[in-house]
Amino acid sequence: MKEIERKFLVKGEFKSFAYQVIPILQGYLSSLPERTVRVRLYGERAYLTIKGISDAKGVSRFEWEKEISPEEARELMKICEPGVIDKSRYLIRVDAHLYEVDEFHGDNTGLILAEIELLSENEVFVKPEWLGEEVTGNPCYYNSFLVKCPYTKWMDK
Amino acid sequence: MKEIERKFLVKGEFKSFAYQVIPILQGYLSSLPERTVRVRLYGERAYLTIKGISDAKGVSRFEWEKEISPEEARELMKICEPGVIDKSRYLIRVDAHLYEVDEFHGDNTGLILAEIELLSENEVFVKPEWLGEEVTGNPCYYNSFLVKCPYTKWMDK
Numbered sequence: 388m389k390e391i392e393r394k395f396l397v398k399g400e401f402k403s404f405a406y407q408v409i410p411i412l413q414g415y416l417s418s419l420p421e422r423t424v425r426v427r428l429y430g431e432r433a434y435l436t437i438k439g440i441s442d443a444k445g446v447s448r449f450e451w452e453k454e455i456s457p458e459e460a461r462e463l464m465k466i467c468e469p470g471v472i473d474k475s476r477y478l479i480r481v482d483a484h485l486y487e488v489d490e491f492h493g494d495n496t497g498l499i500l501a502e503i504e505l506l507s508e509n510e511v512f513v514k515p516e517w518l519g520e521e522v523t524g525n526p527c528y529y530n531s532f533l534v535k536c537p538y539t540k541w542m543d544k
Numbered sequence: 545m546k547e548i549e550r551k552f553l554v555k556g557e558f559k560s561f562a563y564q565v566i567p568i569l570q571g572y573l574s575s576l577p578e579r580t581v582r583v584r585l586y587g588e589r590a591y592l593t594i595k596g597i598s599d600a601k602g603v604s605r606f607e608w609e610k611e612i613s614p615e616e617a618r619e620l621m622k623i624c625e626p627g628v629i630d631k632s633r634y635l636i637r638v639d640a641h642l643y644e645v646d647e648f649h650g651d652n653t654g655l656i657l658a659e660i661e662l663l664s665e666n667e668v669f670v671k672p673e674w675l676g677e678e679v680t681g682n683p684c685y686y687n688s689f690l691v692k693c694p695y696t697k698w699m700d701k
Contacts, residue, residue, distance in 0.1 A: 416581050416594060417574040422623045424573050424581050435592075435610075437573060439623040451620060453592075453610060463608060466579045466596040 414467030571624030
C-alpha cells in the first residue's frame with residue numbers, strides 16, 4: 388500500500404473542531420527514513436508499522452501495518468531506540484476529508500502538526516483557517532526524526 | 545518470549561541425517577543487534593521477527609515473531625538493507641532435540657552453522673560427531689552481521 392499524505396503546521400485554535408482525541412505513544416525499532424519500523428500504542432489498540440522511503444516529492448510512501456496487542460507493543464517498546472514520541476491526536480473532519488492533528492508532549496511540546504491522507508496526489512481538499520505552512524516531505528517533521536532531535540531543542544523556531 | 549539457543553560450526557557430513565530441507569531467504573529492516581528486524585521467506589511461508597540484544601553470555605534473547613504472507617515478505621524485502629541471506633536449512637533430530645543446520649549460499653558460501661534451541665540454559669543435549677566448535681554469542685556468526693560482512697570476505701578462516 389502506498390500512502391499519500393500532506394503535512395502542515397497549525398497556526399490557530401483547532402481543538403473545538405475535533406470529534407475525538409486519542410493518546411499516542413510510539414517508539415522506533417528503526418528510525419531510518421529508508422526503512423522505518425514503528426511500534427505504536429494508539430488509544431486501546433496497538434500497531435506495528437513499516438515504511439519505506441518517500442518519493443522525490445515526499446508525498447507517496449510505501450507502508451505496511453499489522454495490529455498487535457498492547458502487551459506486545461509494550462514489550463517491543465522496551466527494545467526501541469531511546470526516546471519515545473508522546474502526543475495527542477485530534478480527529479477533525481473538514482468537508483469530505485479527515486485531518487489528524489497531533490499535539491506533541493514531552494521534548495516536543497509546542498509542536499502541532501496536521502496531516503491529511505489523499506487518494507491521489509492531485510486530489511483537491513479544503514484548508515481550514517487554522518492550517519499553517521505546508522511541511523510535506525520536510526524530514527525535520529518526521530516523527531522518526533523528532534525522536535532524535537526533539538522540537539524543544541531546535542534553535543531556529 | 546525468550547529464546548535460548550546455542551550455535552556451532554559444522555565439521556563433518558550431516559546432510560544424510562536430515563529429515564527435511566527448507567530454502568530460506570532473509571533480509572533485514574534493522575540489523576543492529578539491539579533491535580534486529582528480520583523478514584524471512586521460509587519455504588512456502590513467511591515471517592517477520594524482531595529480536596533484542598542478547599544477555600552477557602549471548603544465550604538468551606528477546607524474540608517476537610508474526611507470520612505474514614509471502615507476498616508481504618517480498619514487498620518488505622524490497623526496502624531491506626542491501627544484501628540478502630540465502631541458505632538451505634537442514635532439520636536433524638538428535639535424541640530429543642532438533643538441530644537446525646544452515647548451509648549458506650551466495651556471498652556466505654562455505655559457511656555451515658548448526659543451532660539448537662533449549663528450554664533452559666543448563667539443559668543437557670547430545671552433540672553429534674559432525675558438530676564442530678561452539679560459536680554461541682560470537683556476533684560474527686549472527687545472520688545480521690553476515691549480511692554486511694559475508695563469510696567469503698573474511699580474511700582469517
